[in-house]
Amino acid sequence: MRFFPSVAAASKAGFRACRRCAPDAVPGSPQWDVRADLTARAVRLINDGVVDRGGVPALAARLGYTERHLNRLLTDELGAGPLALARTQRAQTAKTLIAKTGLSLAEIAFASGFGSVRQFNDTFREVYGVVPSSLRRAPAHVDGTISLRLSYRPPFDSAGLFGFLGARTVPGIETYEPGRYRRSLRLPHGPATVTLSPADGHVAAELNLSDVRDLTPAVARCRRLLDLDADPAAIDAALIADFPGQPLGVRLPRAVDGFEVAVRAIVGQQISVSGARTVLSRLCRGDLFPTPQELLELPDEAFSMPTRRREALRTLARVMDNGELTLDTGSDRETTRLALLELPGIGEWTADYIALRALGHPDVFLPTDLGSLHGAAALGLPTNPKDLARHAESWRPWRSYAQIRLWRAAS
Numbered sequence: 001m002r003f004f005p006s007v008a009a010a011s012k013a014g015f016r017a018c019r020r021c022a023p024d025a026v027p028g029s030p031q032w033d034v035r036a037d038l039t040a041r042a043v044r045l046i047n048d049g050v051v052d053r054g055g056v057p058a059l060a061a062r063l064g065y066t067e068r069h070l071n072r073l074l075t076d077e078l079g080a081g082p083l084a085l086a087r088t089q090r091a092q093t094a095k096t097l098i099a100k101t102g103l104s105l106a107e108i109a110f111a112s113g114f115g116s117v118r119q120f121n122d123t124f125r126e127v128y129g130v131v132p133s134s135l136r137r138a139p140a141h142v143d144g145t146i147s148l149r150l151s152y153r154p155p156f157d158s159a160g161l162f163g164f165l166g167a168r169t170v171p172g173i174e175t176y177e178p179g180r181y182r183r184s185l186r187l188p189h190g191p192a193t194v195t196l197s198p199a200d201g202h203v204a205a206e207l208n209l210s211d212v213r214d215l216t217p218a219v220a221r222c223r224r225l226l227d228l229d230a231d232p233a234a235i236d237a238a239l240i241a242d243f244p245g246q247p248l249g250v251r252l253p254r255a256v257d258g259f260e261v262a263v264r265a266i267v268g269q270q271i272s273v274s275g276a277r278t279v280l281s282r283l284c285r286g287d288l289f290p291t292p293q294e295l296l297e298l299p300d301e302a303f304s305m306p307t308r309r310r311e312a313l314r315t316l317a318r319v320m321d322n323g324e325l326t327l328d329t330g331s332d333r334e335t336t337r338l339a340l341l342e343l344p345g346i347g348e349w350t351a352d353y354i355a356l357r358a359l360g361h362p363d364v365f366l367p368t369d370l371g372s373l374h375g376a377a378a379l380g381l382p383t384n385p386k387d388l389a390r391h392a393e394s395w396r397p398w399r400s401y402a403q404i405r406l407w408r409a410a411s
Helices: 005-013 038-047 050-063 067-078 080-101 105-111 117-128 159-169 212-226 232-242 258-268 272-285 292-296 307-321 333-341 348-357 370-379 385-395 399-410
Strands: 145-151 175-179 179-189 191-201 202-209
Touching: 005 080, 005 117, 038 050, 038 067, 038 080, 050 080, 067 080, 067 105, 080 105, 080 117, 080 145, 105 212, 159 175, 159 179, 159 258, 159 399, 175 292, 175 348, 179 212, 191 212, 191 272, 191 399, 202 212, 232 385, 232 399, 258 272, 258 348, 292 307, 292 370, 333 348, 370 399, 385 399
Parallel strands: none
Antiparallel strands: 145 202, 175 179, 179 191, 191 202
């Protein structure tokens, strides 16, 4: 038995993915969510399709390192460089499109990120050991919808996760009914909508894309939103003693867009969840959440909030619009948190909430949050913020998951 650090490394060594057990359909490695180093940030960006859209130079520029250094680092740790990792992912995307759509193979090649049909065929044979056409069992109906199964490691507290998202839906952008969450997405090549429903052993996803090239980032962002690559066994083992009776498999409600979460955090300061939903709906034009540039173009009366909070939103939008700040899976967590704290109107609570949801940080704790204190009281934990923070040290590196459990106990 031989072990490889990545699918790309196994393909490089001549191994082929089994078409019966479909190992490329299993959840991703949880280490890329937990780790905050350069390798993890690079993998998260590759999963979001950065290399497909801009090549390795775009990935290196986003991370602030040379292509040579990045290639050496990933090859040493993962057995393959960024281009090989991206090529393997393109093959997986192509496999999905072959099975789920009626697109021609040439259309699938370019939609998956390949530069030519020949490159598509060569890579497909390298990864799967067969020609692409052999995986098309029957003609698929082209209706603009791609239906997928998003896998996860059980247990999975779908009721708690979908309930959290449902309670915070912004009218016009999201809708929720028990067992069905739907929202719009702003993707690199155009808008899209996704409907997510928990099912037996997976989450059913129905994607309506304006451009099929956005399949990879759409799937990555849905998985990110629902925290589907987490390792619930490790998390539950560390927290179960202090949270008896709560469901296992609690997940972090993350984000499909970092700017959206940051706006939600600022708007939600010192007002109720329902009040925040009302204010947020007034900021939206159409069925997409505004970009930083679009928010800057809104008149004062569109904000319906105190002047300081309105100007905090505008400052955030300005630094994100000019590239001074990014809030995505490739952001350095500690550097980004410090940058947020330098912005007027953003304190520790807001910065940490953004880190938890927008950056997906697994180890964030809000000891002064009223929900934290009420939840602690309900569970018999310390109710003084300093004492609670000291107690929370035992929850590392999963304090974000403890935070979600405290909010649940408080409600």
